[in-house]
Amino acid sequence: MRRSVALTVNGQARTVEVEPRTMLVQALRDGLGLTGTHVGCDTSQCGACTVLMDGMAVKSCTVLAVQADGSAVTTIEGMAHDGELHPLQDAFWENHGLQCGFCTPGMIMTAADLLAGNPDPTDTEIRHALEGNFCRCTGYQNIVKSIRAAAEQMRAASVGGGGQAS
Amino acid sequence: MTVTIGAPLRRKEDPRFLTGTAHYVDDITLPGMAHAAVLRSPYAHANIRSIDTSRAVAMPGVLGVFTGTDFMEYNPLPMAWPAGGSAGLQNNVNTPRILATDSVKWTGEGVAAVVAETREQAFDALEAIHVEWEPLPAVVDAEQATQPGAPQLHENAPNNVVFTWTVGDRDGTDRAFAEAEVIVRQRLVNQRLIPNPMEVRGDVGRYDPASGEYTIWMSSQTPHIQRLLLAAFVMGVPEHKIRVIAPDVGGGFGAKIYCYADYAMVLGLSKKLAGRPVKWVETRRESYGSTTHGRDHITYLEVAAKRDGEVTGLRVKTYANLGGRLSTIGPGIPTTLYGRLLAGPYRFPNVWCEVVGVYTNTTFVDAYRGAGRPEATYVLERAMDLLADELGIDPAEIRRRNFLPPDAFPYRNPSGLGRAPNGAEILIDSGNYEPALDKALAIAGYERLDEAKAEARGRDKYLGAGLSTYLEVCGVAPSKWIGAVGEGWGAAMWESANIRVHLTGKIVLTIGTSSHGQGHETTMAQIVAGELGVPVEDVIVQHSDTQGTPFGYGTYGSRSAAVGGTAAQLAAGKVKEKAKRLAAHLLEASPDDIVYESGKLYVRGSPDRAKTIQEIAFAIDLGFDLPAGMEPYLDETAYYDAPNCTFPFGTHVAIVEVDEGTGAVDLVRYIAVDDVGNRINPLIVEGQIHGGIAQGVGQALWEGAVYGENGALLSGSMLDYALPRASWLPDLELDQTVTPSPTNPLGVKGVGETGTIASTPAVVNAVVDALSPLGIRHIDMPLTPARVWAAMQQAKG
Ligand code: FES
Numbered sequence: 023m024r025r026s027v028a029l030t031v032n033g034q035a036r037t038v039e040v041e042p043r044t045m046l047v048q049a050l051r052d053g054l055g056l057t058g059t060h061v062g063c064d065t066s067q068c069g070a071c072t073v074l075m076d077g078m079a080v081k082s083c084t085v086l087a088v089q090a091d092g093s094a095v096t097t098i099e100g101m102a103h104d105g106e107l108h109p110l111q112d113a114f115w116e117n118h119g120l121q122c123g124f125c126t127p128g129m130i131m132t133a134a135d136l137l138a139g140n141p142d143p144t145d146t147e148i149r150h151a152l153e154g155n156f157c158r159c160t161g162y163q164n165i166v167k168s169i170r171a172a173a174e175q176m177r178a179a180s181v182g183g184g185g186q187a188s
Numbered sequence: 189m190t191v192t193i194g195a196p197l198r199r200k201e202d203p204r205f206l207t208g209t210a211h212y213v214d215d216i217t218l219p220g221m222a223h224a225a226v227l228r229s230p231y232a233h234a235n236i237r238s239i240d241t242s243r244a245v246a247m248p249g250v251l252g253v254f255t256g257t258d259f260m261e262y263n264p265l266p267m268a269w270p271a272g273g274s275a276g277l278q279n280n281v282n283t284p285r286i287l288a289t290d291s292v293k294w295t296g297e298g299v300a301a302v303v304a305e306t307r308e309q310a311f312d313a314l315e316a317i318h319v320e321w322e323p324l325p326a327v328v329d330a331e332q333a334t335q336p337g338a339p340q341l342h343e344n345a346p347n348n349v350v351f352t353w354t355v356g357d358r359d360g361t362d363r364a365f366a367e368a369e370v371i372v373r374q375r376l377v378n379q380r381l382i383p384n385p386m387e388v389r390g391d392v393g394r395y396d397p398a399s400g401e402y403t404i405w406m407s408s409q410t411p412h413i414q415r416l417l418l419a420a421f422v423m424g425v426p427e428h429k430i431r432v433i434a435p436d437v438g439g440g441f442g443a444k445i446y447c448y449a450d451y452a453m454v455l456g457l458s459k460k461l462a463g464r465p466v467k468w469v470e471t472r473r474e475s476y477g478s479t480t481h482g483r484d485h486i487t488y489l490e491v492a493a494k495r496d497g498e499v500t501g502l503r504v505k506t507y508a509n510l511g512g513r514l515s516t517i518g519p520g521i522p523t524t525l526y527g528r529l530l531a532g533p534y535r536f537p538n539v540w541c542e543v544v545g546v547y548t549n550t551t552f553v554d555a556y557r558g559a560g561r562p563e564a565t566y567v568l569e570r571a572m573d574l575l576a577d578e579l580g581i582d583p584a585e586i587r588r589r590n591f592l593p594p595d596a597f598p599y600r601n602p603s604g605l606g607r608a609p610n611g612a613e614i615l616i617d618s619g620n621y622e623p624a625l626d627k628a629l630a631i632a633g634y635e636r637l638d639e640a641k642a643e644a645r646g647r648d649k650y651l652g653a654g655l656s657t658y659l660e661v662c663g664v665a666p667s668k669w670i671g672a673v674g675e676g677w678g679a680a681m682w683e684s685a686n687i688r689v690h691l692t693g694k695i696v697l698t699i700g701t702s703s704h705g706q707g708h709e710t711t712m713a714q715i716v717a718g719e720l721g722v723p724v725e726d727v728i729v730q731h732s733d734t735q736g737t738p739f740g741y742g743t744y745g746s747r748s749a750a751v752g753g754t755a756a757q758l759a760a761g762k763v764k765e766k767a768k769r770l771a772a773h774l775l776e777a778s779p780d781d782i783v784y785e786s787g788k789l790y791v792r793g794s795p796d797r798a799k800t801i802q803e804i805a806f807a808i809d810l811g812f813d814l815p816a817g818m819e820p821y822l823d824e825t826a827y828y829d830a831p832n833c834t835f836p837f838g839t840h841v842a843i844v845e846v847d848e849g850t851g852a853v854d855l856v857r858y859i860a861v862d863d864v865g866n867r868i869n870p871l872i873v874e875g876q877i878h879g880g881i882a883q884g885v886g887q888a889l890w891e892g893a894v895y896g897e898n899g900a901l902l903s904g905s906m907l908d909y910a911l912p913r914a915s916w917l918p919d920l921e922l923d924q925t926v927t928p929s930p931t932n933p934l935g936v937k938g939v940g941e942t943g944t945i946a947s948t949p950a951v952v953n954a955v956v957d958a959l960s961p962l963g964i965r966h967i968d969m970p971l972t973p974a975r976v977w978a979a980m981q982q983a984k985g
């Protein structure tokens with residue numbers, strides 16, 4: 023029954039043994055010990071489980087682990103590099119974009135997807151992009167502010183450094 | 189000196205949350221850990237004829253299957269807050285057992301538990317358990333449940349009544365109504381809500397067969413209280429045998445205050461498995477039946493007034509739905525925290541309130557963010573608007589006319605906040621309501637609303653503005669008052685803090701309150717750093733483990749800063765005192781001549797020979813050279829019992845547009861002017877207000893737990909229960925007035941609940957104002973497009 027799934031997780035090649043019914047989120051949490059990705063619901067509503075799969079934000083509670091076979095997955099644990107926070111992480115910190123922190127990984131991954139396609143989103147666009155992510159603590163205001171600040175920072179960095187900010 | 193109190197510092201605790209390295213209960217894996225799952229009732233009301241677990245036991249990976257009778261060594265859960273306790277009021281108490289034995293009272297009550305090697309195996313085995321049910325008729329509406337012929341839930345509670353509790357002056361109120369120039373009446377439904385912290389509840393329990401000690405990790409707001417309740421009431425073991433740890437907790441909003449059956453269940457299961465740790469984490473859908481709900485009042489409101497708008501009496505009768513069995517403090521919410529606060533910021537000479545607590549076949553109901561105060565504020569703020577409408581007076585003006593004036597304090601309110609038989613009193617200590625109202629109206633452009641309304645009509649919209657000039661009570665509560673009124677935990681409500689200055693120089697503060705998003709690790713550090721004049725980075729805050737933190741009553745009722753923060757400040761004061769005594773000894777001066785400034789101590793006039801608090805601590809900790817009678821180690825504990833509660837207030841203004849064609853409500857602006865006293869960390873304070881408002885708006889417009897007549901929870905998943913989304917909310921406009929609380933030296937009041945308390949009526953008042961051209965004077969929440977549209981059609985005839 024069990025089969026092996028090969029993933030590139032946060033840049034590292036990993037294999038994980040799963041059941042056919044195992045969801046990606048379970049493979050990440052239980053199989054690989056990456057508990058930064060959270061489970062907040064059982065109806066694909068909350069977005070706490072959001073990760074990037076081949077660069078696209080997906081709800082990992084709704085993707086079978088076997089579907090992800092061969093994919094590159096980025097989780098919250100893969101956002102900071104060499105002890106340097108990703109601009110989104112930094113902006114959430116500076117702008118008090120989190121309270122209990124439970125929704126935060128999903129918010130950051132969703133925002134990463136948004137900014138990859140739209141480096142200068144309006145508030146309305148940001149709020150729209152967060153449709154699939156619930157936060158019960160912040161009323162979203164500081165999350166929106168954080169994403170705006172991160173976008174600004176990333177734009178400045180890519181102009182200044184000529185490189186990729188994410 | 190660096191200013192720490194009042195500084196909008198980014199939070200010390202954030203890096204672990206931002207990098208995915210925080211630890212919530214479900215992130216904990218222990219060696220040998222087994223997994224539990226609970227079979228829950230599909231019926232709202234049924235007798236259990238038999239339970240056959242034989243097939244489940246034989247399933248792969250199953251370690252055991254247990255039913256209620258396997259847990260009879262444990263008592264039913266405690267009910268710690270009876271209505272009107274010392275008044276000898278009869279509370280017909282029924283609380284859950286670990287698993288139901290004879291009957292179930294709501295959809296989702298637990299009846300059997302499976303423990304297996306994996307969570308999936310445990311879930312699979314649940315399906316192999318066969319229960320023979322005898323379904324019974326159900327009732328879900330609190331008012332209907334009290335009527336003759338309604339299905340009866342409990343033998344000891346005729347007509348499903350838990351208690352009938354009253355407060356205020358009945359005769360005086362009756363007289364006020366007899367003499368009233370005008371009376372307005374309205375039936376109001378304050379619908380049932382599901383708290384929905386983003387992290388569901390869960391526990392990991394471990395029993396140590398060698399020592400007989402239990403450890404439990406739980407997602408809780410009140411680890412110390414849970415240890416006490418488990419030890420003293422449920423499991424019958426001494427407190428020291430149980431260690432409770434609340435790791436990172438993903439929100440609570442009240443739902444994680446209580447003593448739940450799963451705590452003793454996982455510990456009992458671990459014991460049955462000879463010490464294998466057992467984890468249980470509810471699913472979200474399961475949570476809707478296994479974790480408490482909030483609100484659910486049906487209220488008959490009557491206001492007596494003079495023609496000029498002066499209120500003369502308030503009469504309220506409320507049916508409070510408490511669910512199928514009582515949660516830990518269920519009865520206290522619609523009584524102490526509701527009826528006693530009904531007069532709000534207004535000068536009501538007479539108030540009479542009757543509350544009937546009722547059993548129904550629904551999930552148990554307890555405190556949800558605001559807990560009683562949002563319900564009271566909703567009644568009162570709707571009352572003000574209904575009266576304004578009746579008299580043709582502007583809603584802002586009618587509030588102004590009835591506000592308690594700034595010289596009214598300390599004020600003894602007529603709805604019984606103050607009176608306890610032993611003389612202990614709760615007086616409203618301070619307030620200055622008009623400046624907040626003025627400021628909010630100015631920001632909202634209240635004067636120019638008519639133009640905006642006319643402009644909106646041109647777009648087939650109805651525009652309206654709604655006010656909420658709330659008063660709330662935080663910082664619960666003076667133990668002597670709690671004791672005297674017999675309401676509360678039946679215990680006390682002080683807080684504690686301990687400070688140790690380590691040899692290696694860091695200042696470690698341990699506290700009895702417990703953070704689940706509020707930022708205690710930053711706010712409390714700011715208080716101590718401010719008091720000791722050291723950088724915030726040097727103060728480390730630890731909490732939420734009963735082993736290693738002093739006893740505390742936990743975090744709810746916006747009490748952590750006002751009560752717990754004051755304890756931390758007092759502990760810091762003691763540290764300073766002891767440090768001064770040692771400095772005097774070392775510097776050969778009298779303690780009175782020692783100056784403590786910016787973390788340094790020196791003899792008055794000789795700042796050049798100053799010693800840092802760390803140097804002094806090092807000397808005290810080593811104890812090589814102490815003055816006579818001084819104990820080594822710089823280690824001080826303070827317990828703080830507040831002399832009074834605190835009373836935040838403010839004005840919120842909602843501006844909405846209602847679409848004429850669809851009834852959809854758009855919240856276009858939201859203005860909040862809050863007076864929460866001094867702000868320790870404005871960034872955190874504003875975050876609390878944002879989140880609170882979102883939840884209160886959620887109640888006004890979208891949220892609601894809906895039961896079918898047979899007791900099935902129709903809004904049974906996150907797909908069906910409408911939580912606020914980012915795109916549904918506008919940018920909130922915040923401002924403040926500052927009237928420091930005279931009750932505590934920090935001058936703080938509490939901010940965790942103000943947003944939720946104030947916002948619900950502001951939004952409903954705005955929608956009703958928008959629709960007033962149609963003659964609409966009330967619509968019950970949530971104001972979904974369907975409801976609003978129906979009301980509009982009815983009004984148009
Ligand atoms: S866990 Fe809620 S959407 Fe995936």
Ligand code: FES
Binds near residue numbers: 157158
């Ligand atoms: S920070 Fe708690 S749910 Fe978003």
